[in-house]
Amino acid sequence: ETGVTQTPRHLVMGMTNKKSLKCEQHLGHNAMYWYKQSAKKPLELMFVYNFKEQTENNSVPSRFSPECPNSSHLFLHLHTLQPEDSALYLCASSQGINQPQHFGDGTRLSIL
Amino acid sequence: AQTVTQSQPEMSVQEAETVTLSCTYDTSESNYYLFWYKQPPSRQMILVIRQEAYKQQNATENRFSVNFQKAAKSFSLKISDSQLGDTAMYFCAFMKLNAGNMLTFGGGTRLMVKP
Numbered sequence: 740e741t742g743v744t745q746t747p748r749h750l751v752m753g754m755t756n757k758k759s760l761k762c763e764q765h766l767g768h769n770a771m772y773w774y775k776q777s778a779k780k781p782l783e784l785m786f787v788y789n790f791k792e793q794t795e796n797n798s799v800p801s802r803f804s805p806e807c808p809n810s811s812h813l814f815l816h817l818h819t820l821q822p823e824d825s826a827l828y829l830c831a832s833s834q835g836i837n838q839p840q841h842f843g844d845g846t847r848l849s850i851l
Numbered sequence: 852a853q854t855v856t857q858s859q860p861e862m863s864v865q866e867a868e869t870v871t872l873s874c875t876y877d878t879s880e881s882n883y884y885l886f887w888y889k890q891p892p893s894r895q896m897i898l899v900i901r902q903e904a905y906k907q908q909n910a911t912e913n914r915f916s917v918n919f920q921k922a923a924k925s926f927s928l929k930i931s932d933s934q935l936g937d938t939a940m941y942f943c944a945f946m947k948l949n950a951g952n953m954l955t956f957g958g959g960t961r962l963m964v965k966p
Contacts, residue, residue, distance in 0.1 A: 770952055781855070782942065782956040795953060829896060836952050839886065842896035 742766045743843035745830050751849045760815040760846045762830030769835050771813040773805060776827040788813060825850045853878045853945050855957035863963040864933045872928045872960050874943030884946045885919065885926045891939040902926065933964045
């Protein structure tokens with residue numbers, strides 16, 4: 740039990756598909772995050788939510804749409820993705836600001 | 852903007868020996884946190900150790916310790932008595948205080964522990 744659960748573990752989709760990534764944290768944390776991990780590049784922060792409110796959007800293209808219905812759940816809605824969007828997408832959560840982030844196992848996304 | 856540099860893409864160590872992973876960072880901030888995360892093949896990023904910049908004492912967690920040199924902006928990780936389970940990617944990360952919890956990661960070091 741990692742405390743942060745991501746589904747699906749793997750996802751293959753075409754460029755015209757619409758899919759969603761799900762993240763759920765069981766740690767009672769207030770903040771949640773999406774990161775993108777591409778090969779040979781440092782992890783890139785995409786979005787930050789604090790108490791369900793988006794506090795950071797790190798210049799992410801609009802084909803990625805986050806949703807945070809409550810402090811325990813975070814979604815990343817995907818549509819019209821590009822091959823360069825193939826990556827490992829990691830979700831994380833933390834108790835609040837200045838606290839360590841706990842990560843899930845990630846969703847491996849492949850765009851055909 | 853902050854940058855984090857890990858100059859060793861890959862390293863290897865014999866089981867039971869000690870290895871040190873390097874990390875340097877660039878910032879104009881005086882208060883911040885530094886982290887080392889471990890990512891084994893299972894993919895989950897696991898927090899190894901954390902250092903507050905205002906603390907002069909180096910953080911230690913069992914076999915893991917850091918050498919934090921604030922003036923030099925250096926934050927190396929020492930793993931003592933290396934174990935096969937330590938094989939993983941190791942990422943150094945920087946977080947500015949009170950700034951939206953944004954972590955800036957280095958490019959990672961792949962550590963292989965050999966039997």
